[in-house]
Amino acid sequence: MSDVVIAGVGMHPFGRYPDKDPDDIAIEAILMALKDANMSYKDIQFVLCGKVAYKKAGTGIDLMMKVGMTGVPIYQINAMCATGGAMLKLARDAINSGSCEIVLVYGFDKHKGMFDELGEPWQNILGIKASPIAFATVAQKYMNDYGATEEDFARVAVKAHKNGANNPYALFRNIITIEDVLKSPMVAYPLHLYNFCTPDDGAAAAIVCSEKVAKKFNIKKPIRIAATVMQTAQYPPSIVEPANQYSVDISKKMGVPVTELACKKAYEEAGIGPNNIDVCEVQDTESAHELVHIEQLGLCKRGEAYKLLRDGVFDITGRLPVNPSGGIQCKGEPPGASGLGQVCEIVWQMRGEAGPRQISKDPKTGLCQVFGWNHVAAVTILKK
């Protein structure tokens, strides 16, 4: 098992900051993470920067020049909405390889609207691969196959807002009702406006190091990275997965969603199963995918998540709290930062520092899952 830990985390509230330089947003998160880890930038030996939507060139390195010039290697990573998880794996592997001992991982973004040009040029002219509709077809299939309703999807958003209301890092901190969601405009059938995350600005950072180094820096509550997996499609791709795919041949075999592929490896790496997970943050691009991802992660049976949600299982007082942060339905999604935003939340929950949204049980393990465009997912399992 890996002895790599998260020594510190930092986050700049996700939201809309038209008058703030995104670099400054990122720097706040970085400095917070360094302080949390009792470290200074001079201690960092390797830097990974995640950025997806923000168009300014070269910012991974440019930005760090504003923090300090220590000569360390700095790489910029883009794995779409799975960027945070993808970077964490690189950081863990870099430490395990022996090439460095302390890594700064940060992600930031300024995201203004739907992604332009996700698909092939002709698909974009047709508008047929716009992300809301690609996610919505999966939601429709879920309803059809398992009997979930628009009301169930609304219940996911209601639960998210109940948690988000207590999260100072969230964009939306208002309580909403099932009726509010169902009355909000339909964006892509069967999903309403309040079912969707919204693109916004923000940053998150983590300091990753070996357990030995964490001791040296007197880290009181290091959180161990028990598993971290980055996964892309393995032929045949899953149909029920938003991507550029225009056809899927199911004549011989059905494809497996990338999250399912990733979590199998992650559980094996961590030496635990889905029944041992105490708290998780999953990709909730919209409400339906929170349920879809819970099931793909094996946290319950197929078609069961919406029923467990009705019973309060995923509430912060429930057996398996999901998205205690309010998820990106409340935080909004700066895709470069959102994955590490999940990691911040789980670390705070595992240290017992989540304040009014602290889950009822004392979590020994936590899971973060991100999913991004064109069949990419990352799953991270954290342990105390």
Place this chain on the structure above:
Amino acid sequence: MAEIIKNQIPIKEGMMRLPQSSADKGRLIGCKCRKCGEQFFVKREICENCQSQDLDEITLSSNGKLYAFSVMYYPPPPPYKPAKPFVPFGVGWIELPEGLVIYSLLTENDPSKLKVGMEMELIFNKFDEDKDGHDLMVCMFKPLNP
């Protein structure tokens, strides 16, 4: 009629054989890997499964069953050019008898009139005009028994 047909071009070259007469319904064109037999729509150069570059062109079935669908109520980002006012549009996955599930625009934009498993048939519609005045043609699937 013939002149109008001559003025039509597909939204993507090689994706479809447009109807050549009123009796001809046209077909969609895909490909099949000669090595592993996997099928793809639209045509591609490399097999996603076995990386072979030896792929045969095939014509696809024009009828299938609706596998999943949605209706988009907001205009997608550019280069999509929304009509004013924007008209919601349906999309869906259609399962063809050969085991290929393809993603397509639907003629129907009322979700209450769409049902998973319903029989769908291929038609071709004008989507837009290009700068030379050609009709840009797209494939759509429409419920066989609405």
